[in-house]
Amino acid sequence: MKLYQVVLKDVLRRKKRVLYATLGVVIATMTVVGILTIALAGQARIYNQLEKYGANLSVIPATKSLNTGLGDLTLGTVTVGENYIAEDKLPQIRQITDGEIKKALKIDKEGNIATIAPQLLVQANVKGTSVIFVGIDPEEELNIKTWWQVGKGNYFDGLEQVVVGSIAAELLNLNVKDTIALNQSKVTVVGILDESGSNDDYQIFVPLSLLQTSFDKEGLISTIDIRALCTACPVEIISDAINKEIPGVRAVAVKQVAATEMGMLDKISKFMLALGGITLVVGGFGVVNTLMTSVHERIKDIGIMRAVGASRNQIIKAFIYEAIIIGVIGGILGYGAGTLLAYIIGPLIFEGTSVSFVPRYLPISLALAIFIAVIATLYPAFHATKIKVADSFRSL
Amino acid sequence: MLEIKGVTKIYGQGASSVTALNNVSFRVEKGEFIAIMGPSGSGKSTLLNVIGGLDRLSRGEIILDEQRIDNLGEDDLVSIRRGKISYVFQQYHLLPSLTALENVLLPLTFCNAGGKQHRALELLERMGLGKRAKHKPNQLSGGEQQRVAIARALVNEPLLTLADEPTGNMDQKTGKEILDLFSQLNNEGRSIIMVTHNREAAERAQKIIVLEDGRIVDQIQNQRRVL
Numbered sequence: 174m175k176l177y178q179v180v181l182k183d184v185l186r187r188k189k190r191v192l193y194a195t196l197g198v199v200i201a202t203m204t205v206v207g208i209l210t211i212a213l214a215g216q217a218r219i220y221n222q223l224e225k226y227g228a229n230l231s232v233i234p235a236t237k238s239l240n241t242g243l244g245d246l247t248l249g250t251v252t253v254g255e256n257y258i259a260e261d262k263l264p265q266i267r268q269i270t271d272g273e274i275k276k277a278l279k280i281d282k283e284g285n286i287a288t289i290a291p292q293l294l295v296q297a298n299v300k301g302t303s304v305i306f307v308g309i310d311p312e313e314e315l316n317i318k319t320w321w322q323v324g325k326g327n328y329f330d331g332l333e334q335v336v337v338g339s340i341a342a343e344l345l346n347l348n349v350k351d352t353i354a355l356n357q358s359k360v361t362v363v364g365i366l367d368e369s370g371s372n373d374d375y376q377i378f379v380p381l382s383l384l385q386t387s388f389d390k391e392g393l394i395s396t397i398d399i400r401a402l403c404t405a406c407p408v409e410i411i412s413d414a415i416n417k418e419i420p421g422v423r424a425v426a427v428k429q430v431a432a433t434e435m436g437m438l439d440k441i442s443k444f445m446l447a448l449g450g451i452t453l454v455v456g457g458f459g460v461v462n463t464l465m466t467s468v469h470e471r472i473k474d475i476g477i478m479r480a481v482g483a484s485r486n487q488i489i490k491a492f493i494y495e496a497i498i499i500g501v502i503g504g505i506l507g508y509g510a511g512t513l514l515a516y517i518i519g520p521l522i523f524e525g526t527s528v529s530f531v532p533r534y535l536p537i538s539l540a541l542a543i544f545i546a547v548i549a550t551l552y553p554a555f556h557a558t559k560i561k562v563a564d565s566f567r568s569l
Numbered sequence: 570m571l572e573i574k575g576v577t578k579i580y581g582q583g584a585s586s587v588t589a590l591n592n593v594s595f596r597v598e599k600g601e602f603i604a605i606m607g608p609s610g611s612g613k614s615t616l617l618n619v620i621g622g623l624d625r626l627s628r629g630e631i632i633l634d635e636q637r638i639d640n641l642g643e644d645d646l647v648s649i650r651r652g653k654i655s656y657v658f659q660q661y662h663l664l665p666s667l668t669a670l671e672n673v674l675l676p677l678t679f680c681n682a683g684g685k686q687h688r689a690l691e692l693l694e695r696m697g698l699g700k701r702a703k704h705k706p707n708q709l710s711g712g713e714q715q716r717v718a719i720a721r722a723l724v725n726e727p728l729l730t731l732a733d734e735p736t737g738n739m740d741q742k743t744g745k746e747i748l749d750l751f752s753q754l755n756n757e758g759r760s761i762i763m764v765t766h767n768r769e770a771a772e773r774a775q776k777i778i779v780l781e782d783g784r785i786v787d788q789i790q791n792q793r794r795v796l
Contacts, residue, residue: 474665478679
């Protein structure tokens with residue numbers, strides 16, 4: 174018979190008391206696991222939202238706006254420079270982007286890496302309503318807007334087709350297979366996108382070349398979205414390089430927005446973890462308290478063990494074994510309760526977030542729970558070692 | 570084997586001090602069975618406590634097996650309890666969560682002498698509890714519990730067993746069975762010191778030491794020893 178077996182049998186006899194001691198550990202680990210799980214869900218949500226920005230970089234025409242005015246009187250805005258980017262700058266932009274990524278990630282491979290999606294925006298009338306037509310490279314655009322779902326019909330499979338945003342379709346009463354006039358040419362509606370909550374819902378998408386020829390904008394594009402497809406990509410370096418080498422365009426790194434949002438989340442997480450830390454301490458005191466009571470209850474048992482040859486270290490060991498049992502139970506229950514808490518509270522904090530349980534938090538939860546339980550046990554255990562074998566045979 | 574030399578124990582200080590033991594001296598030879606008698610408050614339990622290392626002396630020496638044990642540190646006392654002195658209590662003091670067998674094995678657990686399960690079982694069988702080995706203390710009668718406690722006290726083969734009113738909680742018949750057991754153990758050569766206020770129990774011993782107000786008032790060589 175080993176010491177741990179003696180402890181285990183004793184714990185089994187005092188189930189209720191031990192569970193009570195476990196409660197403090199459960200509350201502490203529950204808070205921490207809950208916070209971590211919610212923070213992770215929030216992070217996933219922010220990443221998702223960033224995905225909706227689609228691009229890591231946007232390239233726009235380098236126009237300068239000058240506000241003219243006379244006193245308080247605004248006389249309008251004078252725009253200086255071209256409103257379009259020449260399409261023939263695309264290869265150069267691709268070269269710079271891929272070149273910088275390859276340099277940063279040390280890739281020698283040939284071929285394209287980044288997704289580069291040009292857009293041409295044209296305002297025109299459909300059935301008497303003013304709509305924005307967006308000329309796109311269907312394949313590249315879909316690579317950037319991964320969340321696009323074609324609700325009705327299909328995505329592009331040829332020229333002279335359009336795909337319509339959900340709200341535009343509703344407002345214009347457009348259905349699949351309807352035809353609309355695009356200046357002189359006729360095009361067929363092949364698909365209607367599901368609502369995405371972005372500007373896309375109000376727009377009509379047309380293959381770039383078709384839009385260019387229909388509106389006499391050959392070789393022109395309005396913006397270029399670039400997606401580097403990696404989180405470690407040197408977005409700032411790419412935008413600097415584009416700005417320096419290609420005149421007439423301005424590249425903006427969207428990542429800055431991401432960094433700000435992530436920074437916020439990071440701060441919130443840290444604050445919540447600090448709260449969790451306090452709960453941890455409070456929970457620890459709870460454990461100390463119950464274990465102190467349990468020491469008092471077991472003065473007799475400890476005295477017996479001492480009388481039959483237990484050393485002080487063995488008494489401390491027995492308490493630590495008990496702490497480990499409390500820690501394991503508390504860690505598992507705390508993980509479960511924390512995950513449950515995250516399921517309940519998570520959606521309230523990050524609206525529409527689906528919280529999922531995180532298996533890798535289980536070992537963290539266990540380690541944490543055992544750590545608190547052991548730390549909280551040390552004082553009661555030390556206290557227990559001061560119990561004399563018996564102050565007298567009688568009092569035992 | 571055991572020598573008690575001028576043992577004095579004073580509780581408290583100054584005017585309010587109480588002398589529980591006053592210059593007590595006697596010897597216990599190997600294989601001897603000694604009973605300590607006396608009225609309540611005569612110091613007999615205090616004497617057992619100081620012999621067992623549970624209480625410190627004010628003056629005097631206790632020598633067990635040519636080793637002074639009255640001035641030992643905590644760690645050395647642990648090793649004394651693990652092999653040289655064992656206790657039998659009036660209240661049995663078994664661990665309620667363990668079975669009879671496990672209670673007997675407990676001393677072996679603490680001195681890391683596993684694998685002596687057969688020895689513990691043998692002892693239980695000798696105590697007539699072979700079939701009760703898997704029972705918890707609350708499933709055993711008082712006499713049975715005390716027999717488990719005696720088996721526990723013997724499992725480490727101690728030099729000396731100290732018993733404090735071992736039959737104090739029992740009816741006469743059960744008490745007699747336990748006393749028979751002590752006599753039998755003594756006949757096998759075990760050394761026993763038993764505190765009792767029961768004349769009948771004391772008469773099992775070879776020597777009866779009578780205490781009064783912390784002093785030895787009589788040492789009787791028991792001629793009509795009950796065996």
